[in-house]
Amino acid sequence: MLKNITKFLSRRRSWSIPYVVFMAIFVVTPLVLIMIYSFQAKDGGFSMENFERFINQPEAANTFIYSIGIALITTLLCLLLGYPAAYILSRLKPSNASLVVMLFILPMWINVLVRTLATVALFDFLRLPLGEGALIFGMVYNFLPFMIYPIYNVLQKMDVSLIEAAEDLGATPRQVFTRVVFPLSVPGIVSGIMMVFMPTISTFAIAELLTMNNIKLFGTTIQENINNGMWHYGAALSLIMLVIIGITSLFTDSESEDGANEGGLL
Amino acid sequence: MVKSNYIIELSNITKSFPDKVVLDDVSLSVKKGEFLTILGPSGCGKTTLLRLLAGFNSASSGEILIGGEVMTGVPPHLRPVNTVFQRYALFPNYNVYDNIAFGLKLQKVDKKEIEQRVKRALKMVGMTDYEHRDVQSLSGGQQQRVAIARAIVNRPQVLLLDEPLAALDLKMRKDMQMELKEMHRSLGITFVYVTHDQEEALTMSDTIVVMNEGKIQQIGSPTDIYNEPCNAFVADFIGESNILNATMVRDRLVRFMDKEFECIDEGFGENTPVDVVVRPEDVYIIRNAEAAMFHGKVRSCTFKGVHYEMFVDTPDGYEIMIQDYNAFEPGTEVGMMIKPADIHVMRKERTENHVEGVIIDSTHVAILGENFECEPLEGFEVGEKVDVAFDFSDVELTDDPDDGISWGTIRFILYKGDRYHLTVRTDEGDNVYVDTHDVWEDLDEVGITIAPKSLRVTHLTK
Numbered sequence: 141m142l143k144n145i146t147k148f149l150s151r152r153r154s155w156s157i158p159y160v161v162f163m164a165i166f167v168v169t170p171l172v173l174i175m176i177y178s179f180q181a182k183d184g185g186f187s188m189e190n191f192e193r194f195i196n197q198p199e200a201a202n203t204f205i206y207s208i209g210i211a212l213i214t215t216l217l218c219l220l221l222g223y224p225a226a227y228i229l230s231r232l233k234p235s236n237a238s239l240v241v242m243l244f245i246l247p248m249w250i251n252v253l254v255r256t257l258a259t260v261a262l263f264d265f266l267r268l269p270l271g272e273g274a275l276i277f278g279m280v281y282n283f284l285p286f287m288i289y290p291i292y293n294v295l296q297k298m299d300v301s302l303i304e305a306a307e308d309l310g311a312t313p314r315q316v317f318t319r320v321v322f323p324l325s326v327p328g329i330v331s332g333i334m335m336v337f338m339p340t341i342s343t344f345a346i347a348e349l350l351t352m353n354n355i356k357l358f359g360t361t362i363q364e365n366i367n368n369g370m371w372h373y374g375a376a377l378s379l380i381m382l383v384i385i386g387i388t389s390l391f392t393d394s395e396s397e398d399g400a401n402e403g404g405l406l
Numbered sequence: 407m408v409k410s411n412y413i414i415e416l417s418n419i420t421k422s423f424p425d426k427v428v429l430d431d432v433s434l435s436v437k438k439g440e441f442l443t444i445l446g447p448s449g450c451g452k453t454t455l456l457r458l459l460a461g462f463n464s465a466s467s468g469e470i471l472i473g474g475e476v477m478t479g480v481p482p483h484l485r486p487v488n489t490v491f492q493r494y495a496l497f498p499n500y501n502v503y504d505n506i507a508f509g510l511k512l513q514k515v516d517k518k519e520i521e522q523r524v525k526r527a528l529k530m531v532g533m534t535d536y537e538h539r540d541v542q543s544l545s546g547g548q549q550q551r552v553a554i555a556r557a558i559v560n561r562p563q564v565l566l567l568d569e570p571l572a573a574l575d576l577k578m579r580k581d582m583q584m585e586l587k588e589m590h591r592s593l594g595i596t597f598v599y600v601t602h603d604q605e606e607a608l609t610m611s612d613t614i615v616v617m618n619e620g621k622i623q624q625i626g627s628p629t630d631i632y633n634e635p636c637n638a639f640v641a642d643f644i645g646e647s648n649i650l651n652a653t654m655v656r657d658r659l660v661r662f663m664d665k666e667f668e669c670i671d672e673g674f675g676e677n678t679p680v681d682v683v684v685r686p687e688d689v690y691i692i693r694n695a696e697a698a699m700f701h702g703k704v705r706s707c708t709f710k711g712v713h714y715e716m717f718v719d720t721p722d723g724y725e726i727m728i729q730d731y732n733a734f735e736p737g738t739e740v741g742m743m744i745k746p747a748d749i750h751v752m753r754k755e756r757t758e759n760h761v762e763g764v765i766i767d768s769t770h771v772a773i774l775g776e777n778f779e780c781e782p783l784e785g786f787e788v789g790e791k792v793d794v795a796f797d798f799s800d801v802e803l804t805d806d807p808d809d810g811i812s813w814g815t816i817r818f819i820l821y822k823g824d825r826y827h828l829t830v831r832t833d834e835g836d837n838v839y840v841d842t843h844d845v846w847e848d849l850d851e852v853g854i855t856i857a858p859k860s861l862r863v864t865h866l867t868k
Contacts, residue, residue: 301495307482309509323499
């Protein structure tokens with residue numbers, strides 16, 4: 141008996157069982173349930189009515205498009221702010237850089253809700269209006285580190301001799317950037333975009349707090365439907381969102397065949 | 407200004423990083439069209455020198471002229487030089503063609519001309535038809551060829567090569583050496599080539615610059631460097647050699663292994679300590695011991711392809727390395743002869759250790775970062791800076807660094823026939839030179855002990 145247990149524990153495969161069980165219960169089962177629920181009518185039979193409702197009712201569809209818009213703006217702002225930051229960081233001495241990277245990552249140790257509530261308080265204190273502007277500010281503030289880190293990772297690992305080779309062949313500092321550094325950092329950018337764009341589509345807590353429930357994002361819509369017992373419609377909306385995210389990740393994958401892995405974080 | 411026929415002129419270049427001096431007062435001139443090789447062990451400063459020429463680093467002091475123009479403050483992209491990097495440094499985001507065309511496109515060369523020149527460069531490195539290949543799909547040798555093509559296509563005045571063949575296997579390296587030499591001949595541009603491989607340097611160069619510890623040791627043609635090494639380091643680094651302690655009795659007569667030998671060197675003075683170098687192929691070995699200049703017993707004999715390499719022990723305890731086409735069995739009593747012209751006499755760089763110290767009290771002096779006991783001192787003030795001398799053979803080394811008064815790392819080992827001459831570097835950067843019969847290994851950490859009576863303390867002469 142004891143021998144069998146020892147044998148069981150010594151096999152590497154045995155150690156993966158808890159994870160497989162966990163994944164099956166908390167990831168695979170919910171996904172399957174979402175699939176089933178979204179193709180069910182209220183009476184339980186197969187039906188496309190949830191999707192028809194999404195297309196015919198402009199409210200949810202509009203929220204969806206609006207959410208994508210906000211996510212795009214957030215991602216773009218994060219990229220514009222994050223790239224220069226990552227670039228400067230990658231030029232620092234390693235000892236200094238790790239300290240600064242730490243400072244960027246430090247806020248992520250605090251819960252999103254706490255940070256967002258603090259942002260609300262800050263806007264209050266500065267007498268700035270809550271709303272769309274505050275929402276975008278909050279999103280950028282929350283997701284910026286996710287953009288900086290993968291880009292910094294790629295830039296920092298870049299072989300310095302490539303930059304020297306470009307200089308040596310007559311490239312001005314600007315040309316070194318546009319022809320060598322930037323193209324080679326694309327995998328990091330792709331990684332960063334995925335890290336920011338995907339979660340921003342489905343955020344709802346930040347939106348609720350920073351707009352005092354005035355602006356609805358798609359995440360909020362899903363949450364409201366499910367809270368109000370509309371399980372089937374909520375599941376269908378979730379599925380639509382998952383498919384869209386899936387498509388963007390496929391698109392970014394093919395963009396950077398060999399690169400995305402270098403982006404770190406993922 | 408008179409245009410000199412030197413394309414590169416370095417004057418009094420010093421480069422120091424916060425913790426060490428990498429180049430120490432280096433001056434060097436390179437002729438137009440020359441194939442110059444900078445040769446030295448790793449960490450000797452050769453790569454730093456090349457980087458100063460390329461403009462990736464700037465010198466702490468001194469001046470660099472390329473093509474008669476002062477290069478101080480000129481960034482790499484404006485210098486008339488191109489570099490071939492050790493690890494190729496090809497741009498992974500471009501294919502072979504775009505890598506080679508990189509420099510030409512920046513110069514806004516006409517598209518048709520770019521195509522012609524890229525094709526010609528590819529032909530020159532034997533890579534025709536590879537234009538559209540992804541650089542990462544190429545082998546190391548092919549990548550290095552592309553890197554060379556990428557540099558020469560710009561027709562620089564000087565081509566800098568930083569150990570370009572170091573990452574290739576032996577066969578490929580031999581082929582590339584010949585091809586590079588051929589390229590140098592047909593292009594007519596100046597090559598500055600950095601390597602730690604002495605054979606590569608001897609094969610390819612017009613001029614060799616031997617460097618060690620940030621200083622130029624010797625500049626000369628390959629034959630000069632091989633036949634007339636100027637000090638024990640060069641003799642040891644280039645080819646195989648027997649290096650022995652000797653005394654120059656008078657002009658044309660030198661004494662080593664307790665025997666006097668005729669030589670052709672003059673001007674060292676009388677009874678001057680010197681080093682003598684004899685190449686192993688210059689020692690004649692014969693069975694008839696009667697006619698020989700000195701005798702010995704063969705200890706080992708190894709076949710090396712063309713010749714045999716033998717180690718012969720003399721009765722006085724010296725070990726001589728000999729290369730000969732004939733084999734002599736171990737145990738054979740043999741006689742040996744050396745022609746006067748084959749004995750190379752070199753001035754000794756030093757005959758004793760000198761370090762700067764500070765008087766602690768009447769029986770202690772601080773040297774090498776620690777307090778050493780010495781014979782009672784008179785006429786010195788506490789805190790006075792002094793010169794402390796001691797003989798090579800008075801330094802005792804111990805396996806455990808903690809067993810010594812101070813400690814250091816063995817940086818260079820020179821075998822002198824009957825003893826080892828070691829260079830031990832302390833933590834503070836002082837060099838201690840040690841003669842020993844014990845066998846140590848490079849980079850061993852050792853304790854350093856010196857007996858009180860061996861330390862000779864004198865006032866610093868201003």
